[in-house]
Amino acid sequence: MRTLLKNGRILDPSQDLDVIGHIMIEDDQIAAMGPDIPSDDVDDIYDCTGLWICPGLVDPHVHLREPGREDEETIVSGTQAAAAGGFTTICCMPNTWPPLDNPSLVDFILDRAASPEAGGVFVAPVGALTVGMRGEQIADLAAMKRAGIVAASDEEFPIQSSFIMQKAMETCVQVDLPIMAHCEDLSLSNGGAMNEGAMSAVLGVKGIPRSAEEIMVMRNCLLSLHTGCQLHVMRVSTWGAIEMIRQAKYLGAPVTCEVSPQHFVFTEEHVGEFDTHFKMLPPLRTQVDIDIMLQALQEGTIDVISSDHSPHASHKTQAPFEDAPFGQVGLESIVGVTLTHLTHRGILTPLETIRKLSTKPAQILRLDAGTLKPGETPIAQITVIDPGFEWTFDVNKTFSRSRNSPFHGMTLKGRSVLTFSGSEIYRDRHFSDDRITMVT
Amino acid sequence: MGSLVLDAADMRRTLGRMAHEILEAHAGGEDLVVVGVMRRGWPVAKRLAFVMTQIEGVTIPCGRIDISNYRDDRPASVTDESEIPFQVSGKKVILVDEVIFTGRTVRSALNALMEHGRPASVELAVLIDRGHRELPIQPNYCGKAVSTERGDHVVVKVHEMDGEDAVIIETGVLHGA
Amino acid sequence: MARNLLSIRHLNPDQIEELLTLGREFKQWVVEGKEIARLNRVVGQLFFENSTRTRVSFEQAAHYLGLKSVNFSTTGSSLKKGETLKDTILTLRYERLNGLVMRHPSSGAPALAARYFPGPVLNAGDGRHEHPTQALADALTIRERKGSLEGLTVAIVGDVEHSRVARSNAWLMAKMGANVRFVGPRTLMPAHSGLLPGDVFYDLESGIKDADVIIALRLQRERMSDGLIGSIGEYARQYQINRDKLRYAAPDVLLLHPGPINRGIELDDAAADGEQSVITAQVENGIFVRMAALYWCFYEPEPPKPAPKSRAKKVKA
Numbered sequence: 002m003r004t005l006l007k008n009g010r011i012l013d014p015s016q017d018l019d020v021i022g023h024i025m026i027e028d029d030q031i032a033a034m035g036p037d038i039p040s041d042d043v044d045d046i047y048d049c050t051g052l053w054i055c056p057g058l059v060d061p062h063v064h065l066r067e068p069g070r071e072d073e074e075t076i077v078s079g080t081q082a083a084a085a086g087g088f089t090t091i092c093c094m095p096n097t098w099p100p101l102d103n104p105s106l107v108d109f110i111l112d113r114a115a116s117p118e119a120g121g122v123f124v125a126p127v128g129a130l131t132v133g134m135r136g137e138q139i140a141d142l143a144a145m146k147r148a149g150i151v152a153a154s155d156e157e158f159p160i161q162s163s164f165i166m167q168k169a170m171e172t173c174v175q176v177d178l179p180i181m182a183h184c185e186d187l188s189l190s191n192g193g194a195m196n197e198g199a200m201s202a203v204l205g206v207k208g209i210p211r212s213a214e215e216i217m218v219m220r221n222c223l224l225s226l227h228t229g230c231q232l233h234v235m236r237v238s239t240w241g242a243i244e245m246i247r248q249a250k251y252l253g254a255p256v257t258c259e260v261s262p263q264h265f266v267f268t269e270e271h272v273g274e275f276d277t278h279f280k281m282l283p284p285l286r287t288q289v290d291i292d293i294m295l296q297a298l299q300e301g302t303i304d305v306i307s308s309d310h311s312p313h314a315s316h317k318t319q320a321p322f323e324d325a326p327f328g329q330v331g332l333e334s335i336v337g338v339t340l341t342h343l344t345h346r347g348i349l350t351p352l353e354t355i356r357k358l359s360t361k362p363a364q365i366l367r368l369d370a371g372t373l374k375p376g377e378t379p380i381a382q383i384t385v386i387d388p389g390f391e392w393t394f395d396v397n398k399t400f401s402r403s404r405n406s407p408f409h410g411m412t413l414k415g416r417s418v419l420t421f422s423g424s425e426i427y428r429d430r431h432f433s434d435d436r437i438t439m440v441t
Numbered sequence: 442m443g444s445l446v447l448d449a450a451d452m453r454r455t456l457g458r459m460a461h462e463i464l465e466a467h468a469g470g471e472d473l474v475v476v477g478v479m480r481r482g483w484p485v486a487k488r489l490a491f492v493m494t495q496i497e498g499v500t501i502p503c504g505r506i507d508i509s510n511y512r513d514d515r516p517a518s519v520t521d522e523s524e525i526p527f528q529v530s531g532k533k534v535i536l537v538d539e540v541i542f543t544g545r546t547v548r549s550a551l552n553a554l555m556e557h558g559r560p561a562s563v564e565l566a567v568l569i570d571r572g573h574r575e576l577p578i579q580p581n582y583c584g585k586a587v588s589t590e591r592g593d594h595v596v597v598k599v600h601e602m603d604g605e606d607a608v609i610i611e612t613g614v615l616h617g618a
Numbered sequence: 619m620a621r622n623l624l625s626i627r628h629l630n631p632d633q634i635e636e637l638l639t640l641g642r643e644f645k646q647w648v649v650e651g652k653e654i655a656r657l658n659r660v661v662g663q664l665f666f667e668n669s670t671r672t673r674v675s676f677e678q679a680a681h682y683l684g685l686k687s688v689n690f691s692t693t694g695s696s697l698k699k700g701e702t703l704k705d706t707i708l709t710l711r712y713e714r715l716n717g718l719v720m721r722h723p724s725s726g727a728p729a730l731a732a733r734y735f736p737g738p739v740l741n742a743g744d745g746r747h748e749h750p751t752q753a754l755a756d757a758l759t760i761r762e763r764k765g766s767l768e769g770l771t772v773a774i775v776g777d778v779e780h781s782r783v784a785r786s787n788a789w790l791m792a793k794m795g796a797n798v799r800f801v802g803p804r805t806l807m808p809a810h811s812g813l814l815p816g817d818v819f820y821d822l823e824s825g826i827k828d829a830d831v832i833i834a835l836r837l838q839r840e841r842m843s844d845g846l847i848g849s850i851g852e853y854a855r856q857y858q859i860n861r862d863k864l865r866y867a868a869p870d871v872l873l874l875h876p877g878p879i880n881r882g883i884e885l886d887d888a889a890a891d892g893e894q895s896v897i898t899a900q901v902e903n904g905i906f907v908r909m910a911a912l913y914w915c916f917y918e919p920e921p922p923k924p925a926p927k928s929r930a931k932k933v934k935a
């Protein structure tokens with residue numbers, strides 16, 4: 002079985018490659034790539050003229066909710082959403098119920114993700130850093146690593162004690178695991194629901210000060226510097242936090258960070274009249290933060306763009322603002338939003354866009370992904386993006402089981418249209434049949 | 442060729458029912474652990490444990506036990522692939538195999554299990570009981586009992602190993618015939 | 619066509635004028651014992667937070683308007699059984715209630731309720747957000763004595779950060795042409811007050827200097843255990859309105875307090891019972907502005923817009 006992706010713009014950040022060319026997939030492997038490759042004995046030809054051919058996208062920050070909240074998302078629906086969004090590898094967060102703090106659960110999740118009804122994408126679980134994510138006792142990270150976790154995190158329950166965090170980092174150096182940290186000083190955020198600013202003052206909503214995030218970013222960066230533990234800061238939102246990370250990188254700390262699209266698209270003003278779809282953690286900040294964030298994306302201080310896909314049941318989002326949960330679904334909108342707001346506005350080149358969506362997260366978490374080099378990934382992982390396609394994001398037409406998205410109804414330019422993981426796992430209906438030739 | 446006993450959906454329903462039975466008998470998941478007999482008992486055990494985890498909201502840990510060194514019908518192998526990442530002593534162990542036939546596998550598994558500790562109790566759960574016991578061993582929880590001829594093969598397929606979920610009976614010829 | 623009263627922030631000066639004029643009319647009629655047309659509707663009093671004062675005031679207002687008021691207190695109801703707010707509102711909708719008066723500890727909850735309820739929803743206080751009818755009562759009280767709000771200096775003193783009364787009053791006074799000042803310790807002030815209509819003062823003397831109106835806010839005792847103020851005594855020494863401090867204000871200053879008063883903390887007895895104090899008038903006017911609010915919500919003037927006064931008389935006739 003030979004499939005040819007013909008005449009696309011090949012973007013492979015792992016080789017700094019940006020050329021027009023073809024890719025040959027033989028069985029489930031990339032066999033050849035380049036502007037001029039032999040194309041005899043081909044079974045299927047996909048005409049990719051005008052489209053980008055990229056390594057399969059990698060999302061290091063996804064909540065699959067299973068086990069515990071199967072009404073909001075399951076491993077099956079979440080991986081299908083990922084495939085539709087152009088992802089071939091996603092990392093699932095440990096804040097399930099029960100939390101992902103032991104090897105048996107890691108095993109369960111890997112099995113479910115590999116089941117035939119799932120979306121066909123690789124799921125790389127992130128284990129809990131402490132037992133029950135209670136921030137007290139370090140979980141059995143070595144056993145979980147053997148079972149398959151790629152990083153450790155306490156996600157929404159950030160470790161408050163600096164002592165425990167230091168011990169956790171030392172343990173992670175020992176077992177060679179990166180830590181993914183959500184940075185929040187809970188004593189400062191203490192029940193807050195949105196950015197502490199002019200909007201929270203008007204709405205009378207308890208605010209989360211920016212220092213709640215920045216203090217923890219600073220602490221974690223310093224602990225990372227002194228223990229040598231690889232630290233990935235999840236979803237930064239303030240200019241101060243970005244400055245801390247810039248400084249930590251300058252000092253040589255093994256620190257990377259990510260940002261989620263909502264934080265460079267929306268500000269606190271989008272909360273408007275208590276719209277719970279704009280309740281995020283960390284909260285939406287201000288235009289100043291966005292400006293610095295765009296700069297940091299451009300110069301590389303921000304390494305990764307992740308969706309922070311956080312499905313919530315609609316009865317939870319149809320609640321008073323302060324009682325509603327934080328977060329949004331994002332797997333199926335992130336490509337469109339990123340291209341619309343960053344690439345097409347000239348903030349990131351196409352190659353840098355793909356680097357932040359694929360190659361860089363794969364390198365940070367040491368995944369066999371994020372490259373088109375033949376043989377570097379276990380099976381061919383390819384995403385084809387139509388950068389010029391204009392569409393309106395309709396959250397009701399997504400694979401996710403939840404409908405909480407601030408991007409609903411937005412006009413986006415750019416969309417993933419084909420996803421390959423070994424074989425074709427998703428083909429968008431906008432990838433017209435005329436582009437496919439079956440040679441029989 | 443063979444006749445289909447359970448398809449993937451049947452298998453999911455059957456395991457769901459067994460999970461509820463086990464939790465009911467033990468009034469919850471406290472101190473419960475699951476150990477699957479390698480090879481195909483293990484994936485069945487994992488699914489059973491996961492369903493129970495989903496129902497109870499506490500992790501029901503799952504391990505696997507390699508009985509190749511304990512069999513009375515085959516030479517011992519060199520490697521032991523058992524992995525039980527938790528304490529067995531004092532726990533209520535649910536031993537899981539995909540099919541119970543003569544009962545010899547279970548006997549070997551019990552021997553192997555005892556080397557890992559002293560459980561508070563051991564119960565047996567099997568997906569298929571095909572009869573023809575040679576030892577006084579009965580499952581506590583059974584997915585489906587099917588009547589077979591001695592020479593038949595009951596094949597349990599799991600997607601982790603076989604790419605699909607199904608239970609099939611292949612009619613065989615009698616040994617020596 | 620019904621409308622909601624969710625906040626003062628969203629009203630324009632004409633609408634505020636309509637409400638205050640209606641309030642004055644109703645007061646006249648009630649005082650003179652005139653008969654008022656019965657509205658013949660059922661209003662649910664939905665209090666997710668205890669507030670005897672506001673509830674009694676709304677019930678009185680409903681009584682004068684001939685509205686039937688149904689109590690839906692949260693203790694012992696399904697709200698304690700984990701029902702979502704949306705489901706509660708939908709239930710009341712299909713219990714065929716015509717309007718809702720709602721108090722909720724969460725900012726913005728009445729706005730959410732209004733999405734699922736077709737009739738008018740009146741905010742009787744939501745979290746730290748707004749308490750529109752209290753501000754209307756205060757404005758009516760001030761107007762009765764000063765004639766107009768235009769050009770007055772209004773100082774709002776105390777725990778501004780946590781006060782819905784402060785927010786509603788600030789919007790109302792500013793929209794009607796008054797100069798608003800927020801006065802209080804930094805820990806009880808919003809960290810960013812840029813979008814709020816008023817100037818911020820951190821010491822009482824300069825904050826109330828030459829003020830025509832002082833609105834003292836209630837200080838919750840929890841603020842001390844939350845670490846926001848040193849001690850009650852310390853707070854009282856710096857921010858209590860008493861006879862000495864009143865000398866900084868204009869000679870004919872009016873002193874308001876939304877109640878309940880912590881005597882000896884926000885106000886001393888001399889100030890609370892003094893000639894500048896209009897606190898009891900505020901309570902009484904609360905009934906009339908709530909009548910106005912209920913009436914205004916049920917009867918939106920249709921274009922061409924007749925004056926609320928003439929419409930009210932037409933109904934009466």
